Amino acid sequence: MVQIASIQRAPEMGSETPHAGSNEPQSSIQLGSQGLKTPLYHQIYLILKEQIKDGVYGADGRLPSEQDLTERFGVSRITAKRAMDELASEGLVVRERARGTRVIYQPPSAPIASSIEGMLENLIAMGLETTAKLLDFVYLPASDTVAEALEIESGAEVQRAVRVRYLDGVPFSHLTTYVPSALGRQFTAEELSSFPLLSLLERCGVDVGSASQTITATLADHVVAQCLDADAGSALMKISRVVRDQTGTPVEFITALYRPDRYQYRMSLSRVQGETAKRWSADDNAARTDTLKAAQT
């Protein structure tokens, strides 16, 4: 039959098999061995915080006890307690002796998504409505990764710029761009902090034709975290994109990092009949980017 490994389950009535035999001797949930030296209690705090925001404890808002966390994360009770105390100090939960820890946090009903209409990563529109701060601007030899993306020789000179983009004064994205040196020399650092890179390239005569991008996730290191006003060790959305001109020559390689609570990638799909079977097709006018109003913090 179906084996249910429901450890943390939202409080539900019924169908509650009391202690279904499989008392997992797991005990080896590894925390934070991924190179980040974030304190244990803070890692647990981040996980719990996200679960709260996802409404995992929405029913009666009851969080696991300190003892539960002790067993599940393999830490001492003091450490588990500190994680919950940190939640309480931010007003996300209320802790009462002998009564447990309950969520006292109301997600603004609907996480209001104010759409920036237009196409996917509408850089120009975004650029006009936002501000950017230039953190770094330097010419350096291309690393292998950058060289491969831009299809140039490794070691060839490229321009690297690191910017933070703000929306309504709130840090929004962390951008690292690489441009072949010859192109980069055609604009200045000052222009780069005022205009989107893409519009600068088009002004330089580049006829932008296509782009390919990869979306993934990564952890915030302390440098990026500071830029985005986020916690080190929190999850970020990462988009890497190579932009090419009409001849297919790469003109820009960009890596963008976003706080997931302030930016999400949304798209619509249609189910169409393919050659052999039905498949998904991306709706053209529907792929767009949305900005979520920051709930708090």
Next chain:
Amino acid sequence: MVQIASIQRAPEMGSETPHAGSNEPQSSIQLGSQGLKTPLYHQIYLILKEQIKDGVYGADGRLPSEQDLTERFGVSRITAKRAMDELASEGLVVRERARGTRVIYQPPSAPIASSIEGMLENLIAMGLETTAKLLDFVYLPASDTVAEALEIESGAEVQRAVRVRYLDGVPFSHLTTYVPSALGRQFTAEELSSFPLLSLLERCGVDVGSASQTITATLADHVVAQCLDADAGSALMKISRVVRDQTGTPVEFITALYRPDRYQYRMSLSRVQGETAKRWSADDNAARTDTLKAAQT
């Protein structure tokens, strides 16, 4: 020329004016105080590591001296030394007395991406080439979030299934699906662990028409981490999708979690002329999902 400052001060007000051309290293990190949890030496280590990877010291591979770092980051020499020792212990640099610290690092060959050709989130193809394990299968009242996604009344009965999908025996994705009860009753838990949910729905007569999905990032809690053989607190890519039939009625709400080192979302874009300005357009046949062979870790 803008100074190389990959370091940012904290939300300090004012002083928006960088000292252009000034020799003053505008870079002491605002830390050491209470706000940051990451050790100083490790923060510096991360910054240096990234600079090395970007080829900042590519010429002769010479890193700043301990004294340089001491001044630049505003820390003691011991702390600067530890950061460089950490680099050395990882084999990134070589330290020689009175000779300084040099980069001895060759980036590994690019992580090979073996594409699974086909359309965006080609569920059926994936379902046929992978295995799935059913972790949970239960009927329960819809939470507010689920009810809103499926456009049903909060508390109406829905079927929830939690599965882990494996690719070549390696845990690949963690799927939580919600289906209206009436639809869910038409197939069994056993079928769900063998066939993709979408094909089961189509077998039941559902004429799948469209879907809208949101891509974001989140942290792995201990439960998901165990399922995906990852660390709790690591970053995961998260895709939430509402699938609708031809009439626009939601038939499925799914939340999928992926390890970023095993799954990435890739798409191609074209630059087309819009009504007012040029914009990006999603290439239809190019949006696809790729699986990356684990490069390391």
Next chain:
DNA sequence: CACTATTTGTCCGTATGTATG
């Protein structure tokens, strides 16, 4: 009213790691 189990609050001591001077 005990009695018990939970759960949180508080305290102790100890060990290790971090950072400065």
Next chain:
DNA sequence: TCATACATACGGACAAATAGT
């Protein structure tokens, strides 16, 4: 190298509030 301070993390122990039997 040493001394000092502070933060982190552990284990143990006890007390206090709450709920159920």
